[in-house]
Amino acid sequence: MARMKFICDAERCIECNGCVTACKNTNDVPWGVNRRRVVTINDGQPGEKSISVACMHCSDAPCMAVCPVDCFYRTSEGVVLHDKDLCIGCGYCFYACPFGAPQFPQAGAFGLRGKMDKCTFCAGGPEKDNSAEEYRKYGANRLSQGKLPACAEMCSTKALLAGDGDVIADIYRQRVLTRGKGSEVWGWGTAYGKPGQQPPAAQPKS
């Protein structure tokens, strides 16, 4: 088993927010917390691009590195989860995350910050699988039921793909080859170089 990953196909995303709604509904996410959101670049202009963003379950997660109480862990499937009983709601992970994934519910009066909440890849948390306690703290555990995250399975255009990184990368590659475009999508060139151009050389580790 490789690592569980999300890919969002910017050519397919129609900004319907179905993924956001599916996530909210499946995990009973509290008001003010958005585990997933749709970001649109050049909104309203021809050629606008939308992309659905949540926790990307990084292989070398910065949230994990900065947590002062070490409440993060990575499962054998590569899903980054955390223990809410240990979280102190300091917000370091929010500053460290490049995707703005960690969210903080208002826990009381005067804007008191609660324990961090984020996308779990619908894998629950460190409680008994599919228990009421797990659902209350972390939301649904679809992965233990043999299902993929609700956001990806609900996506109407299948812009959002979830699953084994190698498998969904193959699906995306097939799409790009079939439609004959997509390799020029922003982000792709940065990582792999533009068509007919060599990818950026790897930087040697100092």
Added chain:
Amino acid sequence: MKIAKWVGAVALAAVAVLGLPGCGEQQQVVVYKQGKYQGKPDTAPWDSPQWGGEQAKWERAIETRTLNQNEYTRH
């Protein structure tokens, strides 16, 4: 006069003893150490009663779902 010389010598010795460590080069860079998870242990998804600990069965189910996202090969 003798006492003043003696006090001066002691003061010079004190300055030398206390001032010398200031000339040393101490490492100022914080060395990062990766923390270790301190929370409760979690179980694997295939450890639920539905899969009975059969990892391969669970992986097959997930792979089927993952491949179903590809409409070019879906039947």
